[in-house]
Amino acid sequence: xxxxxxxxxxxxxxxxxxxxxxxxxxxxxxxxxxxxxxxxxxxxxxxxxxxxxxxxxxxxxxxxxxxxxxxxxxxxxxxxxxxxxxxxxxxxxxxxxxxxxxxxxxxxxxxxxxxxxxxxxxxxxxxxxxxxxxxxxxxxxxxxxxxxxxxxxxxxxxxxxxxxxxxxxxxxxxxxxxxxxxxxxxxxxxxxxxxxxxxxxxxxxxxxxxxxxxxxxxxxxxxxxxxxxxxxxxxxxxxxxxxxxxxxxxxxxxxxxxxxxxxxxxxxxxxxxxxxxxxxxxxxxxxxxxxxxxxxxxxxxxxxxxxxxxxxxxxxxxxxxxxxxxxxxxxxxxxxxxxxxxxxxxxxxxxxxxxxxxxxxxxxxxxxxxxxxxxxxxxxxxxxxxxxxxxxxxxxxxxxxxxxxxxxxxxxxxxxxxxxxxxxxxxxxxxxxxxxxxxxxxxxxxxxxxxxxxxxxxxxxxxxxxxxxxxxxxxxxxxxxxxx
Amino acid sequence: xxxxxxxxxxxxxxxxxxxxxxxxxxxxxxxxxxxxxxxxxxxxxxxxxxxxxxxxxxxxxxxxxxxxxxxxxxxxxxxxxxxxxxxxxxxxxxxxxxxxxxxxxxxxxxxxxxxxxxxxxxxxxxxxxxxxxxxxxxxxxxxxxxxxxxxxxxxxxxxxxxxxxxxxxxxxxxxxxxxxxxxxxxxxxxxxxxxx
Numbered sequence: 033x034x035x036x037x038x039x040x041x042x043x044x045x046x047x048x049x050x051x052x053x054x055x056x057x058x059x060x061x062x063x064x065x066x067x068x069x070x071x072x073x074x075x076x077x078x079x080x081x082x083x084x085x086x087x088x089x090x091x092x093x094x095x096x097x098x099x100x101x102x103x104x105x106x107x108x109x110x111x112x113x114x115x116x117x118x119x120x121x122x123x124x125x126x127x128x129x130x131x132x133x134x135x136x137x138x139x140x141x142x143x144x145x146x147x148x149x150x151x152x153x154x155x156x157x158x159x160x161x162x163x164x165x166x167x168x169x170x171x172x173x174x175x176x177x178x179x180x181x182x183x184x185x186x187x188x189x190x191x192x193x194x195x196x197x198x199x200x201x202x203x204x205x206x207x208x209x210x211x212x213x214x215x216x217x218x219x220x221x222x223x224x225x226x227x228x229x230x231x232x233x234x235x236x237x238x239x240x241x242x243x244x245x246x247x248x249x250x251x252x253x254x255x256x257x258x259x260x261x262x263x264x265x266x267x268x269x270x271x272x273x274x275x276x277x278x279x280x281x282x283x284x285x286x287x288x289x290x291x292x293x294x295x296x297x298x299x300x301x302x303x304x305x306x307x308x309x310x311x312x313x314x315x316x317x318x319x320x321x322x323x324x325x326x327x328x329x330x331x332x333x334x335x336x337x338x339x340x341x342x343x344x345x346x347x348x349x350x351x352x353x354x355x356x357x358x359x360x361x362x363x364x365x366x367x368x369x370x371x372x373x374x375x376x377x378x379x380x381x382x383x384x385x386x387x388x389x390x391x392x393x394x395x396x397x398x399x400x401x402x403x404x405x406x407x408x409x410x411x412x413x414x415x416x417x418x419x420x421x422x423x424x425x426x427x428x429x430x431x432x433x434x435x436x437x438x439x440x441x442x443x444x445x446x447x448x449x450x451x452x453x454x455x456x457x458x459x460x461x462x463x464x465x466x467x468x469x470x471x472x473x474x475x476x477x478x479x480x481x482x483x484x485x486x487x488x489x490x491x492x493x494x495x496x497x498x499x500x501x502x503x504x505x506x507x508x509x510x511x512x513x514x515x516x
Numbered sequence: 517x518x519x520x521x522x523x524x525x526x527x528x529x530x531x532x533x534x535x536x537x538x539x540x541x542x543x544x545x546x547x548x549x550x551x552x553x554x555x556x557x558x559x560x561x562x563x564x565x566x567x568x569x570x571x572x573x574x575x576x577x578x579x580x581x582x583x584x585x586x587x588x589x590x591x592x593x594x595x596x597x598x599x600x601x602x603x604x605x606x607x608x609x610x611x612x613x614x615x616x617x618x619x620x621x622x623x624x625x626x627x628x629x630x631x632x633x634x635x636x637x638x639x640x641x642x643x644x645x646x647x648x649x650x651x652x653x654x655x656x657x658x659x660x661x662x663x664x665x666x667x668x669x670x671x672x673x674x675x676x677x678x679x680x681x682x683x684x685x686x687x688x689x690x691x692x693x694x695x696x697x698x699x700x701x702x703x704x705x706x707x708x709x710x711x712x
Contacts, residue, residue, distance in 0.1 A: 245681060266681045268645060288676050289649070311653065311676065314646050329653045329677065353650035369647060376606040378647050405644040419644060431644075455644050498645050 096483035112170030130214030412463025630706030652677035
């Protein structure tokens with residue numbers, strides 16, 4: 033379990049982690065087995081007072097990625113003509129925060145005087161402890177701003193350069209354009225996609241109408257919160273299409289729950305007409321973007337071809353509730369929630385995407401109960417996140433966020449949260465961060481947890497949000513410039 | 517003085533009568549006479565009308581009382597029909613107090629075959645919102661199964677589940693949760709015909 037690791041870490045203090053040392057071609061410090069270092073990275077989020085009752089028996093409280101080393105990255109003050117000071121400041125602020133939120137770096141931005149005066153002297157930065165140094169220069173040409181960046185690899189003494197056009201400051205796409213630059217930097221360093229240029233959909237009660245629920249969207253850095261639906265009805269279960277432009281959701285505006293598809297770029301909407309009378313809930317896109325899986329209440333899980341508007345087919349039937357499908361990255365399998373083990377114990381199962389034998393993924397134990405729902409299969413990391421808890425003497429335990437790897441047969445689960453109630457996990461475009469609707473001592477909100485470091489940050493504070501769903505990376509163009 | 521006035525009056529009367537140029541009739545005190553035939557008929561008609569009106573009023577009152585009673589009974593029936601039923605935590609099974617209420621509804625539904633109902637299933641806030649929609653639906657379906665199990669036509673019932681989205685009681689207490697684990701009933705057709 034966790035506690036010994038934590039204790040060990042406190043004893044040893046912030047040691048130079050093994051991976052970092054390996055990257056620099058050095059041997060890890062003696063006497064520090066990797067498991068302790070894992071716990072060191074973990075310190076950020078799960079509180080040190082973590083007690084046995086916050087973790088479910090048999091489940092590891094910890095991180096989905098082990099043995100991570102977080103390299104220090106120094107950001108030098110961005111330069112450019114004094115007439116562009118406002119743009120320079122804004123771009124540097126956004127990129128600095130994005131790189132911090134990426135949880136891939138320890139961002140060093142309060143640098144000692146003189147260190148950057150004479151160009152980038154690698155030995156000096158190595159001495160200072162930075163693995164990466166970022167510079168930015170804003171140029172202006174024909175009334176347009178450009179950002180030139182240099183990313184210096186101090187350890188391997190190489191440099192990556194890029195030049196990016198910027199929309200005018202105040203333009204609707206300005207922030208997203210800068211976010212995409214941040215994601216480029218993350219990708220240069222890690223080879224993985226970033227999360228900066230993405231948005232999060234969620235549901236909450238609109239101000240002034242306590243019986244309604246509407247959809248809202250917010251940038252992944254918590255900026256630009258906007259209302260999406262104005263139905264004065266109940267809007268729930270939003271889910272982004274793989275194209276990052278469309279999203280499906282459920283609305284009660286006709287009196288019965290029905291699935292609609294939104295165009296997030298132009299605000300258009302269409303009802304998904306499948307010719308069945310049953311209530312429709314919990315839509316999920318197939319990775320091909322053309323098919324939608326969902327539950328027809330009382331009938332089971334179905335799929336439907338949105339593009340050709342045809343081919344309704346049942347995937348899961350039977351008397352139990354089978355809801356909340358989510359496809360594997362290759363579209364060959366599907367996870368969903370089923371009450372087949374009993375009404376009080378919904379569990380998460382894996383099946384072939386066209387139906388077939390179901391395998392239990394959540395930690396059901398006979399006689400123990402348990403309540404596991406909200407599964408989401410990452411298109412990037414191939415891991416599954418879900419929410420749940422166990423009953424104790426028929427009293428509900430708290431809900432926490434779990435991560436499982438369906439490719440690993442040992443049913444090992446990792447519990448990522450340890451405080452409050454946490455629901456509706458959804459993977460970010462990097463397959464590593466997870467957004468969820470949570471509860472903390474200071475209130476409800478939308479939160480993002482990094483399954484690599486355990487670090488949790490607030491996206492939207494003090495809102496009773498639910499049904500959080502994270503977009504794929506938003507490319508430039510209509511999808512990225514989306515005005516929902 | 518009095519005398520002079522009398523004389524004056526007498527004189528004026530004589531003058532006036534003379535001025536008319538007609539023969540002066542002997543002054544007689546008016547004798548009491550019975551109603552004319554016309555008047556008599558009118559009075560008879562009036563009495564008949566009054567009697568008829570009284571009877572109509574009585575009948576109207578009786579009808580109104582009966583209607584009030586019928587409406588009261590219909591209102592009672594509607595109230596019984598739309599009385600909310602409650603469920604245990606994470607359960608869709610019919611518990612005994614719910615069964616009592618459903619049996620009362622059953623009698624009214626048998627007497628009023630034109631009545632149709634929509635069952636609206638709800639859940640408390642515990643558990644995820646999507647799963648609670650499924651649970652609310654199970655509760656609504658469980659109620660419909662109970663009623664159709666006694667021979668009522670399934671076509672009379674529809675259902676919708678709101679999950680945890682429309683709580684009857686706010687708050688995160690067991691008392692509020694107990695109020696929110698429920699099926700509500702809405703009369704969708706035949707409501708005016710109840711009790712006729």
